[in-house]
Amino acid sequence: MLSPRAAGPLVVPLPQAPLVTGLxxxxxxxxxxxxxxxxxxxxxxxxxxxxxxxxxxxxxPTA
Incomplete structure (x- = not known):
């Protein structure tokens, strides 16, 4: 079983979101x-x- 931290954060502050998501x-x-x-x-x-x-x-969609 994966720990919650291993799956990544549940939320990210908006200023950091572009770095984390690529969006x-x-x-x-x-x-x-x-x-x-x-x-x-x-x-x-x-x-x-x-x-x-x-x-x-x-x-x-996939590229």
Whole structure:
């Protein structure tokens, strides 16, 4: 059984999300607006739900 940490973080702060996901900040906001990526608020911080990012990336066609 994998530990939760081995699977990667559950959420990533928005400023770090482009480095972790390979998506631009604009692409993240665009996908969130379409309901494809889930953004969460914790106080003033915006967090990107990595499960929704993985699902979004899995839904993209192969090149």
């Amino acid at each position: 631009s900040r604009t692409a993240i906001y665009r996908a969130a607006r379409k309901g494809q990526i889930k953004l969460l608020k914790n106080g003033r911080s915006t967090l990107v739900d990595m499960a929704s990012v993985r699902a979004f990336l899995d839904s993209l």
